[in-house]
Amino acid sequence: MSLERSDLFDFMLQRVKAVHENFGDPLPQAFGRWFAQLYFKDPQDIFISDGARDGKVDLFFKTHNDETVRHHVVNTKFTSTYNKLAPPEFYSEIAIFSQAFTYRGNRDDFLAKAVKKELRSRYRTLFEQHDKGNAELMFVTNCRRNDAYAGQVKKLPVKIFHLDELVQCLVDDIDGAMPRTPEIHLESIQAVLSPDRADTEVATSIVFARLVDFIRYMKDDKFDLLFMRNVRIPISIGKSSVNKGIRQTFETSPREFAFSNNGITMLCEKQKWDPGSKTLSLENPRVVNGSQTLHSIRDVANPSTNARVMVRIIEIEPPSGSKVGDGA
Numbered sequence: 001m002s003l004e005r006s007d008l009f010d011f012m013l014q015r016v017k018a019v020h021e022n023f024g025d026p027l028p029q030a031f032g033r034w035f036a037q038l039y040f041k042d043p044q045d046i047f048i049s050d051g052a053r054d055g056k057v058d059l060f061f062k063t064h065n066d067e068t069v070r071h072h073v074v075n076t077k078f079t080s081t082y083n084k085l086a087p088p089e090f091y092s093e094i095a096i097f098s099q100a101f102t103y104r105g106n107r108d109d110f111l112a113k114a115v116k117k118e119l120r121s122r123y124r125t126l127f128e129q130h131d132k133g134n135a136e137l138m139f140v141t142n143c144r145r146n147d148a149y150a151g152q153v154k155k156l157p158v159k160i161f162h163l164d165e166l167v168q169c170l171v172d173d174i175d176g177a178m179p180r181t182p183e184i185h186l187e188s189i190q191a192v193l194s195p196d197r198a199d200t201e202v203a204t205s206i207v208f209a210r211l212v213d214f215i216r217y218m219k220d221d222k223f224d225l226l227f228m229r230n231v232r233i234p235i236s237i238g239k240s241s242v243n244k245g246i247r248q249t250f251e252t253s254p255r256e257f258a259f260s261n262n263g264i265t266m267l268c269e270k271q272k273w274d275p276g277s278k279t280l281s282l283e284n285p286r287v288v289n290g291s292q293t294l295h296s297i298r299d300v301a302n303p304s305t306n307a308r309v310m311v312r313i314i315e316i317e318p319p320s321g322s323k324v325g326d327g328a
Helices: 005-023 027-039 088-102 104-114 117-131 147-153 163-172 211-220 241-252 254-260 291-297
Strands: 044-048 059-064 069-077 135-141 159-161 184-186 204-210 264-268 270-274 279-283 286-289 308-315
Touching (some): 027 044, 088 147, 104 117, 117 135, 159 163, 184 204, 211 291, 241 254, 254 308, 270 308
Parallel strands (some): 069 135
Antiparallel strands (some): 204 308, 270 279
């Protein structure tokens, strides 16, 4: 089953919550930081300004491409409710936000009335950069676009993101949107089978791995990031006869598992086999086929170390990030 729009919204919330846990930002502020890290390559000097008299700016940061420095000024609105319609006041705020930068004659009055003292020097710098064409204004919300009001701000010099645009960012570059997954270590690998490089340009290996190594990994993977590239998502596992059969074989005939299962396919950026310890380590792993198998047995009590599964491993280059941050 492919990921639905609501699935991607839930994933977005998970990532915002992870940013909240890592940086200590409240969820609305963590949303802005998450967006900066998603959409731009290596945002620098992120400054959270959200609060009383913030001048309608919630986030400041910079990007650079070794030649020029760009300043980014962001107003954000966050919701944890899926498909919530953006209220009319959002669009009024976009207009106020834009006017502060585009109407030069009103800037001193704006700073005195709408911006607290400790932020004014930062605003003055941004006004200068905006006048030079080096500052970008953005409005970002994970609410649904309100077509009755969105047209009123369409011509303003503000790049606007609603829920659909954020979902598209995730679809366009899901690997770039996700954090890197921790390495997985497959133990007791007796041999790694690989085709001759003359037969394939893609580094591919086949191993027979212990299922218990996947189960242990999954216990620490609370967001199920290992499976975000999977073409199937397990639904109603307890009701599926196929899943029940997988689980039964795993519990009652572990040594037969490898011969009764179609196996797992994984992507990784790099694989390293240590013949001495018989450990195969996969960097930034993703399961692209086999979610059904692994989710069927993930909560089995006292899993056998004898049960193995055939794993096909495809080594791919890491995402370059060329699509993220180009402002397209």
